Amino acid sequence: MADDTLLETYQAHRTLLFGVAYRMLGRVTDAEDVLQEAWPRWSARDRGEVRDPRAYLVRIVTRLALDRMREQAARRETYVGPWLPEPLPTDSLAPTPAPEGADRAVLADTVSFAVLVMMESLSPLERAVFVLREAFGVGYPEIAEALGRDQPAVRQLAARARRHMAERRPRYTVDPRDQRELAERFLAAALDGDVGALLESLAADVTLVGDSGGQAKAPRRVIVGADKVSRFLAGVGVKESEGLVARFAVFNGCPAVYAHTPRGPLGAFLLDVVDGRVQRVYVVTNPDKLAHLPR
Template identity: 70%
Template structure:
């Protein structure tokens, strides 16, 4: 009987695992931390008195949300000593959308993918842990305020206030990048081609005058420790890193965080990720991740 109960507990947990990971990742921006939290949620679920749990999904979301809030508060001190700019860990879009009910060709795919975009995740970094939790649960997962209130241990009026503040904050600060995947893929391919060919004019033609490049190395690899601003400086940086391409470099285009992304491998190991923010047919933001800790979970496409 105990074995049957354990199997049932595992089956229930697996049904919601992808959604739980989605909650944790959106709140933390880190794949490894999100996986740790999901594992901790499983340990709590497997050891819980489940007979009294009427809604397993709500119970598990509550556990993951509270664990993520605790982890966010722990990270606040660590961010102060992080070397250079901080960017989220790249996450394949299909995994980001798992558990959200989105189909690969669904009309709402782009809207759902936007909830895990770099532009959104970076603005969410400026929210308080509670505001971030409310925003994720409401905007990405569409949970009712009553369920969010139960997850946070707050009353509904307080949760509605948190939601209102978070929405206003996000609306005021988030960049307005295009969600057209075809345009972003085209510009990403042209950006790579121009850089590899040493085509300064070609690069300049793709970039907005006020373009910026944000690099995240964590002090563990090569990347600028300050944001690079302006088409001329970003173009010159792009040409420079193309000349210093890693040995045996393999270039792959994949879909990460809702955007076509250039993934660079060297000798079978992930080396760097380039992601573009595009608006009005021009590149407005270039994201570069080289921190090996943030790339370790990535595998080369088959």
């Protein structure tokens, strides 16, 4: 196969491969690194041995991502404070087109911040199977080959992962327009330091989780309760008001507030909305996790 054809095939599947790697790793930078590592393995392979380029590329990326997940586990032992995924910008709250074999709604759901956080409690193999099967509709034979496991073992991993996620994932439908209106009210109240207005947008048992990696301002412990969360957010809005630019954004398919100063990104505030109230606030201020975001 000519080099141009190799590249065309690789590029044709790049969105799929990035989607697999990002959902497994929760980091844009790590997912991009995996794709860069996958290219030489793909380009060096004897094409006569590859019957299904898509399946072969997915297998390469899955194995590389599993290796990187093990590296992540070692790094997190010394990570300062809670660990959150890297925010991924999306153009709208509507799901992106699904690759062949994937369910469009599930594809969007598995990239949501709340679901990515829940997937952190899965084992690496469970997470790989859940992503490949639930998000992308990959068949059990392909998954078994990618993981080097037999099909019964893969089916057990899939059942365990589905059960684990179903027990923790709330079922609800939120109108995207309502999400945006709530996020804009939240943004205005936070910038004004208006505790009363913030309380109106927060659920009584709201939680706030911050990820700074010890490199920026963010709470190192989870904040629980509308009163404490609203006061924390109001304080941030007042303290960081000088030179602050904050706007509505959509990260991981959910409403968010993206803030930056002339010096660079300040933070991403992702809102998990349940029944018209903010149930969880995810605050990412670690500069390493914001470097890929637009200025």
